[in-house]
Amino acid sequence: MKVYAIYILNKAGGLIYQNDINPGLNKLSANDYLVLAGTIHGVHAIASKLKPTEFEPSSKPFGGEKEIPIESSATFSSSISVRDSTINNDVVNGRWNNPNTNNTGLRSIETDLFNVYVFQSLTGIKFILITSPNPIVHNVASLNLKINKGELNRQFDLAKEIFHNIYVTYSDYVMKDPFYSLEMPIKNNLFDSKIRELAK
Amino acid sequence: MIYSFSIFDRHCNCIYNRRYIHDGPLLTQSKPSSVNLKNSIGDPLGVSITSLPPDNGSGDNFSPLGITTKSKESGSSSAINGPIPGYINKYNDSNASKLLFGIMYSLKNITAKLGDLASLFNTLKSFSTENFRVHFMESATGLKFVLATDNEVDNLQHILKELYTNYYLNHVVYNALSPVEFGTDANEHGKISNSDFINATDSFLTSLSVFK
Numbered sequence: 001m002k003v004y005a006i007y008i009l010n011k012a013g014g015l016i017y018q019n020d021i022n023p024g025l026n027k028l029s030a031n032d033y034l035v036l037a038g039t040i041h042g043v044h045a046i047a048s049k050l051k052p053t054e055f056e057p058s059s060k061p062f063g064g065e066k067e068i069p070i071e072s073s074a075t076f077s078s079s080i081s082v083r084d085s086t087i088n089n090d091v092v093n094g095r096w097n098n099p100n101t102n103n104t105g106l107r108s109i110e111t112d113l114f115n116v117y118v119f120q121s122l123t124g125i126k127f128i129l130i131t132s133p134n135p136i137v138h139n140v141a142s143l144n145l146k147i148n149k150g151e152l153n154r155q156f157d158l159a160k161e162i163f164h165n166i167y168v169t170y171s172d173y174v175m176k177d178p179f180y181s182l183e184m185p186i187k188n189n190l191f192d193s194k195i196r197e198l199a200k
Numbered sequence: 201m202i203y204s205f206s207i208f209d210r211h212c213n214c215i216y217n218r219r220y221i222h223d224g225p226l227l228t229q230s231k232p233s234s235v236n237l238k239n240s241i242g243d244p245l246g247v248s249i250t251s252l253p254p255d256n257g258s259g260d261n262f263s264p265l266g267i268t269t270k271s272k273e274s275g276s277s278s279a280i281n282g283p284i285p286g287y288i289n290k291y292n293d294s295n296a297s298k299l300l301f302g303i304m305y306s307l308k309n310i311t312a313k314l315g316d317l318a319s320l321f322n323t324l325k326s327f328s329t330e331n332f333r334v335h336f337m338e339s340a341t342g343l344k345f346v347l348a349t350d351n352e353v354d355n356l357q358h359i360l361k362e363l364y365t366n367y368y369l370n371h372v373v374y375n376a377l378s379p380v381e382f383g384t385d386a387n388e389h390g391k392i393s394n395s396d397f398i399n400a401t402d403s404f405l406t407s408l409s410v411f412k
Contacts, residue, residue: 039306
């Protein structure tokens with residue numbers, strides 16, 4: 001999986017960082033990149049309205065009692081519970097879990113030419129990763145009715161790994177920069193080079 | 201697991217919408233009450249959810265993309281059309297299918313912009329959220345074939361192509377009685393209600409290994 005580009009969006013969907021690491025994507029005008037960022041931001045919000053409706057298996061017996069659906073009980077609390085459940089793991093691994101709050105929104109886009117992955121932090125910052133497509137999944141012979149399962153999920157796990165590293169780099173080199181003002185474009189050479197390094 | 205199959209025409213109308221209801225002992229059936237239909241999108245916490253009694257087909261569950269749309273059914277038996285449980289052409293004008301079309305349309309545009317190739321027709325394959333994946337194919341005439349599945353299913357392009365070439369063409373396009381343009385008027389011709397097409401696509405999709 002080759003990383004083509006990394007974008008960072010602020011809470012409002014504005015493009016605050018853009019790094020086209022490897023060639024493979026069309027060069028767009030600056031305005032088009034803003035449109036692109038806004039579109040992904042909007043689609044992410046719309047996609048979270050398309051909820052699946054299976055609820056987690058409930059231990060409660062059937063009956064007339066009302067229950068709050070799991071999806072509705074605020075994404076924030078569910079992300080907290082994820083963190084709580086992994087604390088023991090983190091103690092063992094010595095590493096903190098991704099606080100990914102992207103629970104219901106757009107997660108990935110697969111096309112012939114590239115894949116897009118979206119990661120949202122607790123504070124609403126979106127990290128967008130554009131990578132090369134997966135040849136195993138994309139070159140399926142049209143007559144062969146065998147359907148791959150789970151390969152895209154495995155590739156998403158790889159992307160999650162990269163997101164984790166980007167997030168750590170972001171925390172270290174952008175958030176700890178005393179001259180950085182929140183929600184504004186990131187202009188930091190050190191951050192640039194670190195991102196370039198980890199995407200290689 | 202295949203949740204639903206829809207076809208959109210080039211005028212953004214959903215001309216066919218088929219939802220499948222899967223049996224699953226672990227899934228509880230619950231449906232939003234009919235009180236606040238409008239409210240159910242903007243304010244999910246305001247919707248009261250009631251579990252149906254266990255004798256009422258406990259295996260049924262909503263297909264994805266469904267919760268925001270409809271009021272309570274009188275019973276699961278009324279929801280079943282034909283041998284395969286699910287809904288046929290029931291949610292064509294629902295918000296869910298409009299939102300789905302909007303997402304497809306936007307993603308198609310940005311994909312075409314970003315792709316670094318001369319031929320940029322039909323490059324978008326699928327998108328996914330945490331809970332489901334949507335597979336997409338567009339024909340040269342602007343028909344959009346959409347399958348919603350769970351996240352495990354990787355690539356259904358050949359299935360979508362098959363649905364177009366073998367089923368849509370044979371049962372709808374070659375059918376002299378079916379209209380050329382669906383969805384332009386609000387009468388019964390606005391949707392594909394051809395039972396041959398419905399039965400054939402149903403048996404094709406249910407025969408797939410990924411259906412369950």
